[in-house]
Amino acid sequence: MTEWNKLIPKPRSRFFRVKCQKCGNEQLLYSNPVNKVTCNVCGETLAEPTGGKAKIKGEITTILE
């Protein structure tokens, strides 16, 4: 009954703190986002899903396990 459970892979996920190259805002984002992640301040794209690891557009300042 919980079909959706099978669709969620469980990789060793990580969180990144990424600095927006446009406005300098730092934001926490997931390494495997399902949706495009945009900057909370200026709306610049920070990461795009690629089916696996995200394509990070900004500068990664910290990696959190």
Ligand SMILES: [Zn+2]
């Ligand atoms: Zn920004």
